[in-house]
Amino acid sequence: MDLFEYQGKQYFAKYNIPVSAGGVAHTVEEAVAEAEKAVYPVVVKAQVQVGGRGKAGGIKLATNADEVRLHAGNILGMDIKGHVVKRVWIEHASDIAEEYYASFTLDRAAKQHLLMLSAQGGVEIEEVAEKDPTAIVKLHINPIIGLPLATARQASVDAKIPAKALDGVADMLVKLYECFTKGDCDLAEINPLILKPTGEVHALDAKVSLDSNAAFRHPEWEEYAATEELDAREQLAREKNLQYIGLDGTVGIIANGAGLAMSTLDVVNQVGGSAANFLDIGGGANAELMTAALEVINSDAKVKSIFINIFGGITRGEEVAKGIAEAVKRVTLRAPIVIRLDGTNAEEGRKILAEAGIPDSQLTSRPTMLEAARAAVALAK
Amino acid sequence: MAIFVDQNTKVIVQGLTGGQGRFHGLRNKAYGTQVVGGVTPGKAGQDVEGIPVFDSVEDAVKATGATASFIAVPPKAAPAAILEAARAGIGFVVCITEGIPAQDEARVFATLQRDFPATRLLGPNCPGIISPGKCNIGITAGEIAQLPTSSGPNVGIVSRSGTLTYQALYELKQQGIGVSTCVGIGGDPVPGTSFVDCLAEFQADPETHAIIMIGEIGGSAEEEAAEFITNHVTKPMSAYIAGVTAPAGKKMGHAGAIVSGGKGTAQGKMDALRMAGVKIGLNPTEAGSLMAEIVNNLR
Secondary structure, three states: OEOOHHHHHHHHHHOOOOEOOEEEEOOHHHHHHHHHHHOOOEEEEEOOOOOOOOOOOOEEEEOOHHHHHHHHHHHOOOEEOOEEOOOEEEEEOOOOOEEEEEEEEEEOOOOEEEEEEEOOOOOOHHHHHHHOHHHEEEEEEOOOOOOOHHHHHHHHHHOOOOHHHHHHHHHHHHHHHHHHHHOOEEEEEEEEEEEOOOOOEEEOOOEEEEOHHHHHHOHHHHHHHHHOOOOHHHHHHHHOOOEEEEOOOOEEEEEOOHHHHHHHHHHHHHOOOOEOEEEEOOOOOOHHHHHHHHHHHHOOOOOOEEEEEEEEOOOOHHHHHHHHHHHHHHOOOOOOEEEEEEEOOHHHHHHHHHOOOOOOOOEEEOOOHHHHHHHHHHHHO | OOOOOOOOOEEEEEOOOOHHHHHHHHHHHHHOOEEEEEEOOOOOOOEEOOEEEEOOHHHHHHHHOOOEEEEOOOOOOHHHHHHHHHHOOOOEEEEOOOOOOHHHHHHHHHHHHHHOOOOEEEOOOOOEEEEOOOEEEEOOOHHHOOOOOOOOOEEEEEEOOHHHHHHHHHHHHHOOOEEEEEEEOOOOOOOOOOHHHHHHHHHHOOOOOEEEEEEEOOOOHHHHHHHHHHHHOOOOEEEEEEOOOOOOOOOOOOOOOOOEOOEOOHHHHHHHHHHOOOEEOOOHHHHHHHHHHHHHHHO
16 A cells, blocks of 8 residues: 555654654645645645656745645646646755655565665656666665664665765664564655755655555554545445456456456457456355456446456355356346356356356356457457 | 475464364365364364364474474464474475565564574465375365376476466366476465475476476566576476566555566566576466477477
8 A cells, every 4th residue: 555745754753754744735725724834935745646746747845825826726636647636745845955865675586675775866766776776775684683773874874875964864764664664564765865954864755655464453554545546446346345456448357366367367468358457356256256346347337348267276166156147146237248167166167157047148158268358358349 | 206295294284273274174184185283272182073283383293293384374373373383393384374464474584594494484375285196285176186197297386376376287187287296385575485496396306397387477586486497497397477467556466466666577577487498378278288288298
């Protein structure tokens, strides 16, 4: 789960990472009110979960209420790379002497935490990595040893952070690492990490991605879930506890297992079609799950055919077939279904479907993934 | 021969009295696996259809001589359960638990590496392992696995995805091709056992003559496997990578399956494996047919 900047800053603040005081605004008037509280000059920042908002005109400096009105008016509703700005963050403008970069992630290949630190901040780190890879210090951290202050300081020296900022940056790294580990982040990034003319080190931005598997020990995350940007289909799927991701195609997909669902998308693409979604209904495929899945698919106006791809392992083919037959009766479908049912007791399952009295115009069965994909794609054209 | 587990493997189930542990533990036993005990704190002295339950892994090991553990407990309890098994001297731990926080996985893996290097963890969030006819630990439906033949050729399977593992087993069964061992390494960010670990074992296993690998988007495990194959694997291989059409930045069900920052794409993985001499199927069936060709050439 990705956080907005303002949420990331609030999250940082819990771990004593210095961030600018500010407030979030959904309207121009709210923006002015927050600006008055924050004291001018202020920065008006678009809250979107996509990079490059500065270049797109989503970050503006304002020295009085009129300027806040102008900028907030322009930025609210702005489309930045397909993300519509629904809220802005207003904070007191910081004086900047220097800009650095710091982040913690999990390096899966090394199975350790990874610190990336650079004295060249404020620009996309990928650009720095391309132009001057030596400008980024990469340090692996053993998760059971952690990051001692001395190690953080040495990494800062290696990254050529100037002497006057060394203590501040090292301290910041230790705090950010604590936020990353105790806060169960997949990513904790500060770009830019600034040095103020007064000598303090400060987080001017916050990019935080949380590990949703850890939600059970973070009840405070509930408020973030409320602002997560989901389309209507994804919202419905979440309510029904389905693993669903909305896409732009015309073939609705239902499969059991994440790998098989991904594979189904691929096969549809391979035969010239495009998937409307990713939907994994998990190992079982009973009538309730199947009904919920069909309801979500049915809510997507772009769907012209539905491809159900089930491989029976422990779940037997006849149980799956009964579930589908029942679900088809419960939901009034706008698009025809093509099903591929394979694996344990698949033949019995196909027999049940054939004898369920569902007309061919509503449901047809194909023996292999490829044939079913072809049929579903043909129906969607 | 087989890799990691065989007819001599004695298994305990941590969480045997829970829903999942009981269901799969009993199925594994019915398949012929030596399921010698279960562990649930506070339930020592009970039994699950004749399988004795112990308070701790240590007690279970002392009483039964267990060498492997099957962990089927919720995400909150799984990290401690894995370390308890390692501490009790279990050499092979299979953890099917889905939803363990990545920070916990990283700490558990680092702890195993430092304190219990003799313990191998398979998973978490994996379907388990089956050496057909010998031992089945986890959630695989044993009947879809073709028995290996003494003369061969037999195929080893290693996969990151659950249902695609079944699919691979099924494709081989349709073709009448025996399987030496099928390992599901799981789709989480920090798997205890990697593709490379399995490939090394299959390469050394005289009963395995060819290998199928099923990968998916995210991470760099397939790229590392490709490098290992180039340098160390002489047995013929076919592979399938799921997620060619997956959009960047979206997690596809598995915590590990995400294309981010232009890395971890299916295309990159397929290219790397192709360079290593692996035959690539564009869908699981094609990978199965390619393997059938390989096996026919070996016959």
